[in-house]
Amino acid sequence: MEKKTAYPFCAIVGQEEMKRALILNMINPLLGGVLIRGEKGTAKSTAVRALADVLPERAEVEGCRYACDPSDDSFWCDECREAAIPKKELFRRMRVVNLPVSATEDRVVGTIDIEHAIKHGEKRFEPGILAEANRNILYVDEINLLEDHLVDVLLDSAAMGVNSIEREGISYTHPSRFILVGTMNPEEGDLRPQLLDRFGLVVNIQAEDDIGRRIEVVKRRLAYEDDPEAFARLYSGEQKMLGERIEDAKRRLRSVTYSEDALKLIAKISVSLDVDGHRADITMLKTALTNAAFRGAQSVGREDIAAAARLALPHRMRKRPFDESALDLFDIEKMIEKSDFYDE
Amino acid sequence: MMNDSFYPFSAVVGQEDIKLALVLNLINPAIGGVLISGEKGTAKSTLVRALSRLKPDTRVVSIPLGITEDRLTGGLSIESAIKKGIREFEKGLLYAADGGILYIDEVNLLSAHIVNILLTVSSMGENIVEREGISFSHSSRFALIGSMNPEEGQLKPSFLDKFGLYVEAKGEKNTEDRAEVVRRRIEYESSPRDFIEKYEAEEALLRKRIESAVRALGEIRLSEPQYALCADIAREGRCAGHRCEIVLAETARAHAAWNLKSSVDDGDIKLAARFALPHRMRALPELRPEPEESGAADASGADQNNAQDTPADLPENGDIDLNGDSGKEDTSEIGEKPNLSISSDFRIKKLLLGSGKRNKAKTSSRSGRYVKARIPVKKTNDIALDATLRAAALYQRSRERDGNAIAVRQSDIREKVREKRTGVTILFVVDASGSMGSMRRMRAVKGAVMALLDEAYQKRDRVGIIAFRDKGGETLLNITRSVDLAEKELRVLSTGGKTPLAAGLLHACQLLTTEKLKDPDALQYLVLISDGKANVPLMSSDARKDSSAAAERLRTLGIQSMVLDTEKGFIEYGFAKELAGLMGSTYVKLDAISKSEITSNIKEMIKIQR
Numbered sequence A: 001m002e003k004k005t006a007y008p009f010c011a012i013v014g015q016e017e018m019k020r021a022l023i024l025n026m027i028n029p030l031l032g033g034v035l036i037r038g039e040k041g042t043a044k045s046t047a048v049r050a051l052a053d054v055l056p057e058r059a060e061v062e063g064c065r066y067a068c069d070p071s072d073d074s075f076w077c078d079e080c081r082e083a084a085i086p087k088k089e090l091f092r093r094m095r096v097v098n099l100p101v102s103a104t105e106d107r108v109v110g111t112i113d114i115e116h117a118i119k120h121g122e123k124r125f126e127p128g129i130l131a132e133a134n135r136n137i138l139y140v141d142e143i144n145l146l147e148d149h150l151v152d153v154l155l156d157s158a159a160m161g162v163n164s165i166e167r168e169g170i171s172y173t174h175p176s177r178f179i180l181v182g183t184m185n186p187e188e189g190d191l192r193p194q195l196l197d198r199f200g201l202v203v204n205i206q207a208e209d210d211i212g213r214r215i216e217v218v219k220r221r222l223a224y225e226d227d228p229e230a231f232a233r234l235y236s237g238e239q240k241m242l243g244e245r246i247e248d249a250k251r252r253l254r255s256v257t258y259s260e261d262a263l264k265l266i267a268k269i270s271v272s273l274d275v276d277g278h279r280a281d282i283t284m285l286k287t288a289l290t291n292a293a294f295r296g297a298q299s300v301g302r303e304d305i306a307a308a309a310r311l312a313l314p315h316r317m318r319k320r321p322f323d324e325s326a327l328d329l330f331d332i333e334k335m336i337e338k339s340d341f342y343d344e
Numbered sequence B: 001m002m003n004d005s006f007y008p009f010s011a012v013v014g015q016e017d018i019k020l021a022l023v024l025n026l027i028n029p030a031i032g033g034v035l036i037s038g039e040k041g042t043a044k045s046t047l048v049r050a051l052s053r054l055k056p057d058t059r060v061v062s063i064p065l066g067i068t069e070d071r072l073t074g075g076l077s078i079e080s081a082i083k084k085g086i087r088e089f090e091k092g093l094l095y096a097a098d099g100g101i102l103y104i105d106e107v108n109l110l111s112a113h114i115v116n117i118l119l120t121v122s123s124m125g126e127n128i129v130e131r132e133g134i135s136f137s138h139s140s141r142f143a144l145i146g147s148m149n150p151e152e153g154q155l156k157p158s159f160l161d162k163f164g165l166y167v168e169a170k171g172e173k174n175t176e177d178r179a180e181v182v183r184r185r186i187e188y189e190s191s192p193r194d195f196i197e198k199y200e201a202e203e204a205l206l207r208k209r210i211e212s213a214v215r216a217l218g219e220i221r222l223s224e225p226q227y228a229l230c231a232d233i234a235r236e237g238r239c240a241g242h243r244c245e246i247v248l249a250e251t252a253r254a255h256a257a258w259n260l261k262s263s264v265d266d267g268d269i270k271l272a273a274r275f276a277l278p279h280r281m282r283a284l285p286e287l288r289p290e291p292e293e294s295g296a297a298d299a300s301g302a303d304q305n306n307a308q309d310t311p312a313d314l315p316e317n318g319d320i321d322l323n324g325d326s327g328k329e330d331t332s333e334i335g336e337k338p339n340l341s342i343s344s345d346f347r348i349k350k351l352l353l354g355s356g357k358r359n360k361a362k363t364s365s366r367s368g369r370y371v372k373a374r375i376p377v378k379k380t381n382d383i384a385l386d387a388t389l390r391a392a393a394l395y396q397r398s399r400e401r402d403g404n405a406i407a408v409r410q411s412d413i414r415e416k417v418r419e420k421r422t423g424v425t426i427l428f429v430v431d432a433s434g435s436m437g438s439m440r441r442m443r444a445v446k447g448a449v450m451a452l453l454d455e456a457y458q459k460r461d462r463v464g465i466i467a468f469r470d471k472g473g474e475t476l477l478n479i480t481r482s483v484d485l486a487e488k489e490l491r492v493l494s495t496g497g498k499t500p501l502a503a504g505l506l507h508a509c510q511l512l513t514t515e516k517l518k519d520p521d522a523l524q525y526l527v528l529i530s531d532g533k534a535n536v537p538l539m540s541s542d543a544r545k546d547s548s549a550a551a552e553r554l555r556t557l558g559i560q561s562m563v564l565d566t567e568k569g570f571i572e573y574g575f576a577k578e579l580a581g582l583m584g585s586t587y588v589k590l591d592a593i594s595k596s597e598i599t600s601n602i603k604e605m606i607k608i609q610r
Helices: A016-027 A044-054 A078-082 A105-107 A114-120 A148-161 A194-197 A209-224 A228-255 A260-273 A280-293 A302-312 A326-338 B016-027 B044-054 B069-074 B078-086 B112-123 B175-190 B191-198 B202-218 B224-236 B243-258 B267-274 B295-309 B342-346 B387-395 B437-458 B483-489 B501-520 B543-556 B573-582 B595-609
Strands: A033-036 A058-061 A090-091 A096-098 A137-140 A160-166 A170-175 A179-184 A201-205 B033-038 B060-062 B074-076 B089-093 B101-105 B126-132 B136-139 B142-149 B165-170 B360-363 B369-376 B415-421 B424-431 B462-469 B474-479 B524-529 B559-563 B585-588
Touching: A016 A044, A016 A179, A016 A201, A016 A228, A016 A302, A033 A044, A033 B387, A044 A096, A044 A137, A044 A179, A044 A228, A090 B585, A096 B559, A105 A148, A105 A160, A105 B224, A105 B369, A114 B387, A148 A160, A148 A194, A160 B069, A160 B078, A170 B342, A179 B360, A194 B112, A201 A302, A209 A302, A228 A280, A260 A280, A260 A302, A260 A326, A260 B175, A280 A302, A302 A326, B016 B033, B016 B044, B016 B142, B016 B165, B016 B202, B016 B243, B016 B267, B033 B044, B044 B060, B044 B101, B044 B142, B069 B074, B069 B387, B074 B136, B074 B387, B078 B387, B089 B136, B101 B424, B112 B126, B112 B369, B112 B415, B165 B267, B175 B191, B191 B202, B202 B243, B224 B243, B369 B387, B424 B437, B424 B474, B424 B501, B437 B462, B437 B483, B437 B595, B462 B501, B474 B483, B501 B524, B501 B543, B524 B573, B524 B595, B543 B559, B543 B573, B559 B595, B573 B585
Parallel strands: A033 A179, A033 A201, A096 A137, A137 A179, B033 B142, B033 B165, B060 B101, B101 B142, B424 B462, B424 B524, B524 B559, B559 B585
Antiparallel strands: A058 A090, A160 A170, B074 B089, B126 B136, B360 B415, B369 B415, B462 B474
């Protein structure tokens, strides 16, 4: 089947927060993924699918079922570890791996290879979705409808970056480090607290209010449907620039610094919000560092912390009924503004 | 795989209780492990994973949540049977864990069947496998370590008891410490190897100290009076069985060894009690305040009750220091039985517990977690391949194989037994409008919800609340089984305004329909608490006509329901009764609007229809 040219990421109108959150995760896969909350028809899945096309190809070990990175042996699968060097490399783009809500557990974690067992009388592991997702984007649409036991296995892998299988006569462990991207419509119920907390960032999106922008959304969509390839060509320059900017930010991420003031401010925000545990603080600083890298700065500034707070906090504040949580975020922004923070 | 890149134990900021409990278990495995319960993101599992580096000869075997029975207990080796034609036992994780630590992250999510196996094996210290033509047994003694977030549900008491100790994880509250947590984490992530290297000296010190404590342990014994003290503590805590005394004694010994002392003092026992008792203490009837049953006092009563019982305020004092010796805190002479009482001297608070057994229903659909296999009763499309192969493997020598390695016949087919958390979903739809006594009504409902959730651990019941007032229906509490979550979400209740009954009912339809998609096996109940006097229309201009229409919709969706009529006053309109007729629901006129009145009516309904 011929793959239809995907809608270009840069052609998505508005939804800046969502785009920012996705881009930051591409730069720094350790941020912990994005949960996108919003109504239907707000380009959620379009954006996720389009994202992978922005990045240039990257190296994988040829024939490896987990797309191991040839240059980083600390996360190799057992096969790559045991294999004789030199390894052949293969260049491929990052992929978006789908986890459908209706998936069965054996397809998700992997299972015993039936054919091999019957033909050869040997047990062999048949990798599942969590294997495919290694070094890729794991995309779960309507993640709040995912069955409890699937959420459990997802939690296990997301926490450790490893999928451990002890089932159906199979005992096997393989790397499963993925960028978790979930979407949900909050009207259809909430996520379990444990899974919610695993998401580094959360964005709430709404359809555009502005008439002019709404018209632009429709125009672009029609132009794309009409001739996907011609449409994609229109944006190829912009796409390439974004890709290079992300690659550049990736390279510079390690050298971005943060001041004591920045760290204290982050801790102060968390204390004042009375968040559970420490994940909020850690994610905020990581996000701020990544955001600084993306905008080309050397160190974390006020605006990076503000951006990080907007993305990392909404799902970690204790919610009060009949209470607008937006008010709290507003307070935080004021706190950041007023802080005696030295901006370069 | 990747063990070498774990975050180092000594680099974790704070969490002294957890560290101490874990270290004591390394020193003396006879303590039997520890359950770490607490809020998310508090280094619970990080600390456990780091253990293997502190005592290199200790194996830490992790059980993934998706484990199936055959891999836990072990079973017939398919390969040996087919290739060599011999029956050979393939060892499972219980074998690997013998003499070491068995670790389960998110232990409260483990399947009931797997929990039962763990219970049996850990009380016998032996794993006995009798199936698939295999008869095999081996020793399986392990310290059980679990971590969990209580927001996702509790453990049943018999399982709790298998964990030697219990500790609470909490985030650091002061800014300096929080900043340090972040600083170290970022440093670690930017270069795990350098970070681990940096803490190696500290880790080595810790290793050495544990090593010498292990050597010292053999010489350390409790005196007769100290044994008696342990027994006293266990009795006063009304702990079932004798495990509590044993754990107290073993923990006290380990703590003495850790502090390089040659004998146990009362400080050691005191510390042991703090860790060994919380999850074992049973209700002290005379201490438990009878909850008041009416009006506003009801809700506050429930609140207090909770505050007292919540594990969150357990060990608050930070006076246990990993490096310090705790001899300072108690000076009673050894040899003489000190007069300590757990209520005043130990400041131990009982854990909030469900009492019965948690029910995970076997499900007939293909969804749910595969836990074991069985011979199918009728035709199945959910074949358990591994079990089928094991069944077939035994007969391969006598079968025609057609070029395949194995021939499978109809009689070998096994099907999967799946397990799924099911239970009853109860959705309250409550009138929070301005009519008299609505705040009282809301508080009573909150009390009822907390009471139902309290028992939800045994039945896997889930509860939600929709309130309607003013402009529409609002989900106050999304359908949940978490007491903690309910407590958090229901802290503030608002009332007042008009009565949009129809909006409330339709909101409920919507919520229950989506819930049905997620959990088709659960039984759903809707409980409407109102006097039925709607005054905000939804679709037409007639509020009562709209609520009648909404009521009929509920009926066509086949949702079981109950109407608790709160109508008061001289002239009775009977609107709620009329609605009950349209919904096809059980109708009860409430004599008093109280927590107990609501809960008892609901329990009655569920009991009849279950």
